[in-house]
Amino acid sequence: MSPRGVAIPDLRERLFTAAERVVAREGTSALTSRAVTTEAGVAKGALHAHFAGLDEFVGELILDRYARTARQAAELPSLVGRDTVAGNLLTVALALMTSVDPAVVALAMTRPAASLHTRQGLEAGAPGFSAIQDAVTAYLDAERRLGRLPAAADTATTALALVGTVHHLLMTHTMTRTPGGPEPREITERLVTLLVGAPPPHDAPAP
Template sequence: MPTGVAMRDARQQLFGAAERVLLRDGPSALTSRAVTTEAGCAKGVLHRHFADFDAFLAELVLDRIARLDAQAAALRDAAGTGTVVGNLADALTDLFGSVAVAIVGLVISRDGLRARLRETRPTGVPLLTEAAAMIASYLAAERELGRVPADADVDTLAPALIGAAHLLFADRKGAPPEPGAVRRVVSTVIG
């Protein structure tokens, strides 16, 4: 491995390398060696920035959760425009078309990572819990606009949508679901 070569934004480079390994080879292949090899740096670089590999993985998950903020804001801003089904289907496709499915698999498969994440996120599955909050916030905004029934239980609909969409996208190696399939699921759940 190269040594003495400065890395710009080493954390983000390592996170990007981890995502590539995760998407290509799955959670079981994600090791500190695989990440640093993918990033083209010495193994010590990872340990210079993170206490241990589980700390690195926890920061990766938290970084990906933080990225939901922009998506949540855009979805809330879409309230009152387009169709509710279309907005939700697009948001769920964006969410699960990214690395989110692989991140959920990673969290589920690593006890040390889950334990570390439980320190700040005591309930739910990290990333999915925040995604459900994003959907619930959007549905509440649409309910206020009268585009979702006034008696709709958005706090129940949101995790139902997340779970149903997650099942559609869960096959890491297969083709993503057709847009029509996502719209049908959304329409059925909120119908």
């Protein structure tokens, strides 16, 4: 436990990762401010000292993970002309798929204040799905200029289809998954194949 009054580097990230571990191990019902601070090994009041409450904390966790994936998507231009278009898109799509634990998303959806905080953050300009979609569109435009996509390719619609589908899977997988049904990764691979061609082998390592 960190001593009282001692600043903790990267406290937000420490609390966020602690919350993800609690949810993964014990389920959403176990996520309390006390559980998070205990898991993080920080003072009991640390969460409330930096967030208005658990709802704001959950909303900020989701915004942070979306922003992290948006930063990764922004690096797509560095991949132009390298590997395969499908492989590059799949890497970003899977990063988005795993950006937030679906159980945490499900938790936020059952807490209206947390969902509202996330929505307001995105509306205020926090990086989210729109930023990721724009980055994918810019990447596809560059690949089209190189001739690695057909000249008539509708890059904006392709990006919308990819990011929109991943968003849907992320929001609904925990609550509507059918036992024995296809996994989100499999669905994403099929979509990439449909949009731009064959993706890497199915057993390619996830990012």
